[in-house]
Amino acid sequence: MDEKILNNDQLYNLLDSLLRDPIVFWDDFYEDRDKKIPFFKNSPDENLVEYFRDGLNPTLVLEIGCGPGRNAIYMAKQGCEVDGLDLSKAALKWAQERADEAGANINFICKSLFDFNVEPYTYDFIYDSGMFHHLAPHRRITYLNKIRKALKPNGYFGIVCFNTDGAPASTDWEIYRDRSLKGGIGYSEERFREIFEEHFNIIHLRTMKNTPPQSGMFGIDFLWTSLMQIKGE
Structure with a gap:
């Protein structure tokens, strides 16, 4: 069959096919909950806790790539209305169990960000802890456009990435060339700023702090943390 590329969606789907299937990969990844994965611990990111302690007070929040729900649960417990988006059914099954145990009311949505339709100017705060560095390069522009569309004017965006x-x-x-995202993409500060500064004012950009187990927070210093505010159109 002669498959033609007639639009950007078809081009992106072709490029997606050169790399691993994210749904299969992440369902397999989350199936074994006993793996020694640091972020399997049910604790919020240390930087996210800092943002709330420093006065971030969103009403409606979207967490993209929410995984087993540790940050979504934290934000719900701070009084936020939270939508947790992830394409892995296995991750969201775990997240829902955790939310039920914590008494946290969260709207979990099993869908890719790229298939997620949202009304413009919906969210006060969007948070991504670990999705961006697993994103194929051809998806970055759509990723940024989705976030910019979904945020309210003056809304905030937080991110954790390699x-x-x-x-x-x-x-x-x-x-x-290698047809592989390998373990993810590491970003230098220069490259990070190059991607985000056109659309966001970067309020904080720092290395995540290592946190001891008794802190009740997650933190490892091979990650960037950043809080940004969307620029006016």
């Missing part, structure tokens, strides 16, 4: 201690700083060309 720095170059967490993963290799693979170039975009290397991803497609």
Whole structure:
């Protein structure tokens, strides 16, 4: 069959097919809950706790790539109305069990960000802890556009992603040449700013703090943390 590329969606789907299937990968990843994965611990990110302690007070929140729900639960317990988005059924099954145990009311949505339709200017705060560095390069522009569309004017965006201690700083060309995202993409500060500064005012950008087990928070220093505010159109 002669398959033609007639629009951007078809092009993106072709590029997606060169890499791993994210639904299969993440369902398999979350199936074994006993793996020694640091972020399987049911504790919020230390930077997220800091944002709330410093006065971030959103009403309606979207967490993209929410996984087993640890940050979504924390934000719900702070009084936020939370939508938790993830494409893995296995992750959201775990997240719902945790939310029920914590008495947290969260609207979990099993869908890819790229298939998620949202009314413009919906959310006060969008949070991504670990999705961005697993994102294929051709999906970055759509990722940014989705976030910008979903945020209210003056809304905030928080992110946690690999720095170059967490993963290799693979170039975009290397991803497609090797047909692999490997363990994720590590971002230098320069590259991070290059991607986000056009659309966001970067309020904080720092290395995540290592946190001891008794802190009740998650933190490992091979990750960037950043809080940003959307720029006016």
